[in-house]
Amino acid sequence: MTEKELIILLKEGDEKAFTTLYRRYWSKVYNFSRLYLSSILEIEEVVQEVFVKVWESRSLLREDDNFKGFLFVITRNLVFNQFRRSFNENAYKLTVLSSIMPYYNLEEELTAADLQEFIEKMVKELPPRQQEVFNLSRNAHLTYKEISIRLNISEKTVERHINEALKFLKKNIMFYLIFIF
Numbered sequence: 812m813t814e815k816e817l818i819i820l821l822k823e824g825d826e827k828a829f830t831t832l833y834r835r836y837w838s839k840v841y842n843f844s845r846l847y848l849s850s851i852l853e854i855e856e857v858v859q860e861v862f863v864k865v866w867e868s869r870s871l872l873r874e875d876d877n878f879k880g881f882l883f884v885i886t887r888n889l890v891f892n893q894f895r896r897s898f899n900e901n902a903y904k905l906t907v908l909s910s911i912m913p914y915y916n917l918e919e920e921l922t923a924a925d926l927q928e929f930i931e932k933m934v935k936e937l938p939p940r941q942q943e944v945f946n947l948s949r950n951a952h953l954t955y956k957e958i959s960i961r962l963n964i965s966e967k968t969v970e971r972h973i974n975e976a977l978k979f980l981k982k983n984i985m986f987y988l989i990f991i992f
Contacts, residue, residue, distance in 0.1 A: 818874040821865075829869075833862050836879070840886050846936065847890050849928070857889045864889075933983045937976055944972035 812831065820828035837858060844857045864885050865872075872881070934942055947953045947961065948969075955969045962969075 814878055815874045818872050818878060821869050822872055822874075824869070829862075829866060832865070832878070836882055837862070839879070840882055843883070843886050844890055846932075848893060849932070853893050857886065857893055860889050861885050930980060930984070933980055934976070937979060941972045941976050944969055945976040948973055 812828075814832075814835075817828045817832050821832060840858050840861050841854060844854045848854050848857065861882060865882070872878075934945060937945060944958055944962065947958045948955070953961070955966045955973075958964075958969045959966045
């Protein structure tokens with residue numbers, strides 16, 4: 812059955828159509844959420860909320876619209892909300908801890924640790940070869956020439972992999988920083 816047919820049935824309240832759409836798209840919603848949330852519980856909560864919202868707003872769906880885009884927008888908004896909730900909880904915890912330990916800058920340490928964890932997660936999202944080149948450069952501290960010899964690729968290819976990786980990381984770090992500050 813086509814997506815368009817499923818949406819028409821969903822608008823009529825057909826639970827089988829909803830189930831089919833859920834089975835077709837839950838992994839995409841899950842994987843997108845996983846890019847930005849670290850807790851499995853939070854990810855599962857977002858996925859559940861996305862499909863609850865789909866069911867609740869089924870009458871507003873238009874069969875000619877992009878359903879994947881609709882899911883993306885809902886998921887993005889729920890991920891943002893989850894960030895805000897987590898941020899507020901963490902801010903509260905930091906306030907309590909800073910009042911107990913006024914001379915220890917726990918907030919800076921936690922922010923740096925969170926950012927490092929986020930970067931590591933984003934590096935794992937890079938294509939395998941790009942990830943390998945990036946790790947050899949940044950973690951093993953090899954030069955472009957050493958990497959090119961080790962991997963039997965040109966220095967220009969090494970440079971291109973590093974530039975692409977950095978571009979990807981910068982884009983995602985900007986997204987991350989929007990929620991931190």
